[in-house]
């Protein structure tokens with residue numbers, strides 16, 4: 573790396589080569605070095621996300637260059653904030669456990685793209701060689717089986733349990749839809765039956781060896797999320813939000829529920845964060861990013877900011893979600909893996 577820091581350089585590379593720049597980023601109010609997404613972004617990208625004017629960005633660059641040449645920057649260097657991090661119980665999970673990590677995907681509000689994020693996170697993890705399963709905890713409104721085009725009913729496994737269906741890419745899937753005669757049949761069940769089905773999907777299904785079991789939850793803070801948090805060995809929770817949702821109390825309710833049940837939020841994902849035109853212009857259709865607020869509300873890192881992509885709905889509807897590729901989701905999976913590996 574040259575001895576001049578320029579706007580196109582990746583924040584992670586800059587702070588790795590020049591650790592004394594971390595305090596300058598923070599002195600300028602740029603928390604990217606403490607954030608999984610930001611640290612892989614360019615300085616220009618980080619400045620844009622945090623709404624820096626061009627003058628403010630140039631001042632940041634000038635200060636970064638000042639400290640690497642032993643000069644005094646214009647702002648008082650500030651110590652990087654220490655986040656809550658990942659508790660040790662996640663890191664010291666029993667190495668003999670067949671399912672290494674059980675991660676619940678939650679959001680307080682429906683329609684923010686939680687199932688889609690679960691599905692695409694699974695796809696990206698699988699592409700990176702991980703063994704992945706998805707337990708569709710949305711018993712009354714399941715969508716995972718349709719998204720992956722997994723049809724047919726589960727059979728009995730060799731050990732006498734239930735054999736999950738497998739997607740084309742090798743993701744193990746268990747969803748209530750697989751037990752319905754017609755996909756459109758309603759599941760009219762009261763809370764205790766929903767809870768019982770979720771527990772059975774975990775304990776009676778022969779998941780085999782998995783690196784990650786992702787549990788897609790229905791919205792809200794009622795029976796299904798409570799059952800998952802209390803009856804399943806959940807190692808961590810990923811909270812999905814979208815820019816406009818944060819303005820409401822709903823995401824906060826979900827976060828409070830996880831905290832009340834002594835769960836651990838391992839990361840937050842901001843879905844529908846922006847729309848990008850083919851020539852690279854970005855529009856924040858649902859409003860300005862709230863990624864920074866999500867991070868401070870949860871104390872967990874921002875794992876990804878995902879774009880709105882109209883082609884996704886068509887692929888999901890036709891059971892071809894595994895054909896989708898977008899860099900933002902690969903980055904989400906990489907951040908997810910590295911966040912769960914963070915040692916403190």
Ligand SMILES: Nc1ncnc2c1ncn2[C@@H]1O[C@H](COP(=O)(O)OP(=O)(O)OP(=O)(O)O)[C@@H](O)[C@H]1O
Pocket residue numbers: 679681682683684685686687688689710713715789790791843844878879880881882884885888
């Ligand atoms: N980033 C995106 N780009 C385009 N479409 C999206 C995106 N995220 C979600 N969608 C679409 O929005 C709709 C709602 O998404 P999804 O079902 O994943 O939400 P959800 O939070 O799981 O909803 P619920 O909890 O109510 O079931 C789906 O049709 C999905 O394909």
